[in-house]
């Protein structure tokens with residue numbers, strides 16, 4: 001069995017951003033030479049997510065607005081966690097959007113359903129953070 005582990009680094013300009021990381025995951029798969037197997041992609045920080053959805057226009061703004069309704073950043077003092085920190089909302093947004101995705105590898109390609117793309121969701125940005133890509137197979 002072959003395996004590859006890669007860390008992708010991010011340092012977003014804004015506190016909250018969504019980034020399509022499908023090309024980076026595809027290049028890790030190409031580099032691995034694996035044709036049949038599984039690909040795990042996970043955020044390595046508890047205030048960021050990795051998820052699969054469409055890259056359709058408007059959708060990311062809609063996600064952001066929805067997450068702000070569920071776990072608004074302000075007022076910062078409304079969270080018990082925010083004593084010394086101000087990122088309680090980011091922990092909750094990460095929890096909703098998930099930690100990781102697993103994609104099947106078939107014929108050397110990510111075996112997506114229609115329109116599926118892999119995204120990094122940042123909820124407490126403007127600092128260096130990582131995503132792990134682990135691919136195993138033959």
Ligand code: ZN
Nearest residue numbers: 085087088091
């Ligand atoms: Zn925190």
